[in-house]
Structure formats: C-alpha cells, structure tokens
Amino acid sequence: MEKLVVEGGVRLRGTVEISGAKNSCLPIMAATILADERCVIKNVPSLADITTMVRLLKTLGMRVEYEGDTVVIEPTKERKFIAPYKLVSTMRASVCVLGPLIGKIRQAEVSFPGGCVIGPRPIDLHLKGLTALGAELKIQRGYIIAKAKRLRGATIYLGGHFGSSVLATANTMMAAVFAEGKTIIENAACEPEVQDLADFLIKMGASIKGQGTPRVEVLGVKKLTGAEHSVIPDRIETGTYTIAAAITDGDIIIKGTRLDHLTAVIDNLTEAGVSITHVKGGVRVRRRGGLSPIDVTTLPYPGFPTDMQAQTMALMTMTKGISVITEKIYPERFIHVSELNRMGAEIHLEGSSAIVRGVKQLSGAPVMASDLRASAAMVLAGLAADGRTDISRVYHLDRGYEQIEEKMNTLGARIWREKED
Numbered sequence: 001m002e003k004l005v006v007e008g009g010v011r012l013r014g015t016v017e018i019s020g021a022k023n024s025c026l027p028i029m030a031a032t033i034l035a036d037e038r039c040v041i042k043n044v045p046s047l048a049d050i051t052t053m054v055r056l057l058k059t060l061g062m063r064v065e066y067e068g069d070t071v072v073i074e075p076t077k078e079r080k081f082i083a084p085y086k087l088v089s090t091m092r093a094s095v096c097v098l099g100p101l102i103g104k105i106r107q108a109e110v111s112f113p114g115g116c117v118i119g120p121r122p123i124d125l126h127l128k129g130l131t132a133l134g135a136e137l138k139i140q141r142g143y144i145i146a147k148a149k150r151l152r153g154a155t156i157y158l159g160g161h162f163g164s165s166v167l168a169t170a171n172t173m174m175a176a177v178f179a180e181g182k183t184i185i186e187n188a189a190c191e192p193e194v195q196d197l198a199d200f201l202i203k204m205g206a207s208i209k210g211q212g213t214p215r216v217e218v219l220g221v222k223k224l225t226g227a228e229h230s231v232i233p234d235r236i237e238t239g240t241y242t243i244a245a246a247i248t249d250g251d252i253i254i255k256g257t258r259l260d261h262l263t264a265v266i267d268n269l270t271e272a273g274v275s276i277t278h279v280k281g282g283v284r285v286r287r288r289g290g291l292s293p294i295d296v297t298t299l300p301y302p303g304f305p306t307d308m309q310a311q312t313m314a315l316m317t318m319t320k321g322i323s324v325i326t327e328k329i330y331p332e333r334f335i336h337v338s339e340l341n342r343m344g345a346e347i348h349l350e351g352s353s354a355i356v357r358g359v360k361q362l363s364g365a366p367v368m369a370s371d372l373r374a375s376a377a378m379v380l381a382g383l384a385a386d387g388r389t390d391i392s393r394v395y396h397l398d399r400g401y402e403q404i405e406e407k408m409n410t411l412g413a414r415i416w417r418e419k420e421d
C-alpha cells in the first residue's frame with residue numbers, strides 16, 4: 001500500500017486546472033444505461049471511482065471505452081441487471097445504476113450499499129421514489145431486488161431527516177424518464193451535479209423541467225437517443241485548492257472552474273479573510289491579511305457543502321480564535337478531528353459540532369486517511385504544518401482527486417508517494 005508524504009511550509013504559487021466533477025460524472029455515466037445509442041462523456045476525471053463505474057457498466061453489458069478525459073458508452077444486446085457486491089462495496093455511488101436499470105430494463109438487482117466511515121447512509125429515499133413510480137422492491141441476501149411491470153408518473157416528496165438527497169433525486173429522475181405521464185419530485189436536491197445529470201438526460205431526449213430547484217418535473221418519453229456531454233468542473237476540488245492557497249498564505253490562479261457553484265464556500269471563506277476574485281484566465285485566491293475564525297454549518301445546496309467541511313476545519317485549526325463547524329448532513333463525519341489533533345490542532349466535539357480553537361502552528365505527524373474529504377484535509381494540514389506529514393491509505397484520495405500531488409507540486413508543494421512500511 002502507498003502513503004502520501006507532505007513536506008510542509010511552502011507558500012503555494014502558480015496555476016492549477018480543475019478537473020470534471022466526479023459526483024456529476026458517476027450518475028451521468030449510469031444514465032447511459034437508458035440510451036439506445038452511443039453516448040460520449042467528456043471532461044471525465046481520471047479517478048478510481050470512474051474506473052469502478054466503467055467496470056460496473058461493463059458488468060451490466062455496456063461497451064465502454066475510456067481514453068484520456070473521454071468515456072464512450074454504447075449498449076450491447078447482452079444487457080444484464082445485477083450490480084454485484086464486490087463493485088458496489090468499493091463505491092457507494094454504484095447505487096445510481098438502480099434508477100436507470102428499472103427505467104430501461106424494468107429489473108434490477110443492486111447490492112445494498114450499507115454505511116461507511118462518514119456515518120449511516122440509508123437509501124430509504126431511493127426506495128421511496130422508485131416505489132412511488134410503480135417498482136416493486138425487496139431486500140434479499142444483501143441485494144435490492146427490483147421489478148417494475150409498468151412505471152407511472154407520480155408526485156413524490158423526497159425529503160428525509162437531513163433534507164434532500166442527491167442520488168435519490170438522481171435515481172428517481174432517471175427512472176421517471178420512462179414512466180407514463182408526469183412525475184413531480186418535491187424537495188428534489190438542487191446540487192449542480194443533479195442539474196448536470198438533468199441537462200444530459202434532456203440532450204438524450206428526456207423532458208425535464210425545474211432541475212436545480214426543489215421541484216423537478218419529468219414527463220415520460222418512449223426512448224432516449226445517444227448524446228454528447230461535457231461534465232461540469234468539480235466544485236469540491238476548486239474549494240480544496242482555494243483552501244490550499246489560504247492555508248499556506250499563497251497566491252494561486254484556479255482555471256476551468258465555476259464560482260457560481262460555490263457561493264456558500266466563497267461567502268464563508270471571504271468572511272474568514274480569503275480573497276477570491278475573477279482575473280483574466282481564472283480565479284485568483286490569496287489572503288487579504290490575517291485570517292479570522294468563522295462559524296460554518298453544512299446544509300444541502302446552495303448551503304455550505306458537507307464535502308468541504310473537513311478542509312475548512314483544517315484551515316480553521318491555525319486561525320486565531322474559536323470557530324464552530326456544525327455538520328447537518330452527516331452528523332458523524334468527524335473522523336478527521338482526531339487526526340488533526342495528532343498534528344497539534346485543538347478541536348473538540350460537542351454532538352455534531354466541532355469547536356476549533358486556532359493554534360499558532362501544526363506539526364507534521366503520521367496520520368490516517370479515513371475517507372475522501374478527510375484525506376484532503378490531511379493534505380491541507382500537512383501543507384501548512386512544520387515538517388513531514390505521512391498520510392496512509394492514500395487510495396481514498398485517488399477515488400476523488402485527480403493527480404493531487406502533481407497538481408499541488410505544480411504550485412510549489414512538496415508531496416510524494418512512498419511505499420507503506
């Protein structure tokens with residue numbers, strides 16, 4: 001197994017290019033199951049999760065070619081409907097083949113995804129949406145077994161204890177594309193990745209209105225054609241590099257991104273003293289002066305994204321004063337707290353809030369990556385810490401950050417991989 005070594009203390013400078021959004025790309029790739037023809041997806045990031053989705057689609061009888069940043073997907077006559085445990089267990093997002101399989105083949109057997117280190121991850125809303133459209137679902141031998149003789153449009157309220165759900169909205173929308181009549185999804189997730197998926201489905205011939213709002217309307221159609229689509233830039237990668245500049249007191253240009261997808265992050269970081277401005281050719285990020293503590297609460301879009309919570313906490317560990325970071329999407333998503341404290345941070349948990357007392361300096365230490373965004377927080381903390389930080393279980397990062405050490409090193413960072421002892 002490999003670990004990532006970060007030698008801290010360099011102020012980042014230079015230009016970084018943002019990749020396509022993983023969380024847009026995965027459901028969009030799954031949506032090609034609905035098409036009768038070849039689809040071309042561009043701006044695809046080179047990530048372990050994308051490779052897993054390629055394998056899953058091949059298992060389901062799709063022909064997939066993945067070269068550079070383009071994936072070409074074509075249906076074959078050998079359609080299958082079983083998404084096996086060994087693939088779903090490595091990537092929870094595999095559950096987003098459920099909606100397209102029910103929509104197109106009217107049958108699906110998808111391994112039940114289960115929880116993960118960021119806490120329980122129920123799928124009741126996925127099942128609610130698909131059942132409302134007429135699918136019959138049961139859980140057997142660890143699989144969701146689904147059948148649908150007929151799919152009919154329905155009005156579905158898709159809100160749970162923690163608000164809307166990104167992939168439940170995606171699954172319901174994808175199955176509804178072939179349901180008879182009109183489907184209305186109330187409390188739909190508004191995340192840009194859901195909008196991107198809807199835009200792709202529309203290019204394929206779907207009739208969808210209201211994407212990006214809490215009320216999405218889908219009018220059933222008989223077939224979908226192939227389509228070509230370029231995935232939106234990754235807003236979480238953008239946010240992560242923004243914090244990399246801020247935490248190292250650097251000055252960087254971020255290219256190929258969309259700040260309109262990051263309003264809450266920009267608002268909070270600006271309040272903390274980070275300057276984020278459009279300049280020719282990109283977005284310039286640097287500090288305005290000293291940083292101030294901020295209170296942040298994660299919420300569904302357009303609120304502050306849970307996927308930026310750990311990285312923001314890393315920034316606050318060295319910001320004088322007290323910051324309170326409250327997690328309202330995954331109340332247990334705090335595994336990074338103990339690792340940051342190993343580096344000298346002073347964070348304690350009160351329920352689903354982290355109270356961060358800023359310290360003068362973090363010091364490098366061996367730490368454990370526990371999930372994708374927590375791993376990113378370790379890299380950020382390592383960039384600003386004294387000495388060397390060894391981050392084990394680097395495979396988490398490879399699931400969601402394209403070429404992280406190459407991109408960071410272009411900005412002057414000193415990051416490399418070593419074999420774990």
Ligand code: EPU
Pocket residue numbers: 023024026093120121122123124125126127160161162163164165166167168189193305306307328329330372373400
């Ligand atoms: N929830 C339910 N019931 C459900 C589904 C979700 O109660 O049936 C709850 C969840 O437990 C959570 C909240 O609803 O409290 C939101 O979860 P959501 O369903 O929106 O999460 P997801 O669709 O499974 C996607 C991203 C996650 C990101 C969340 C929240 C993908 C592939 N994954 O997951 O990304 O954290 O939305 O924005 O799109 C990551 O990239 O590191 C990552 C974890």
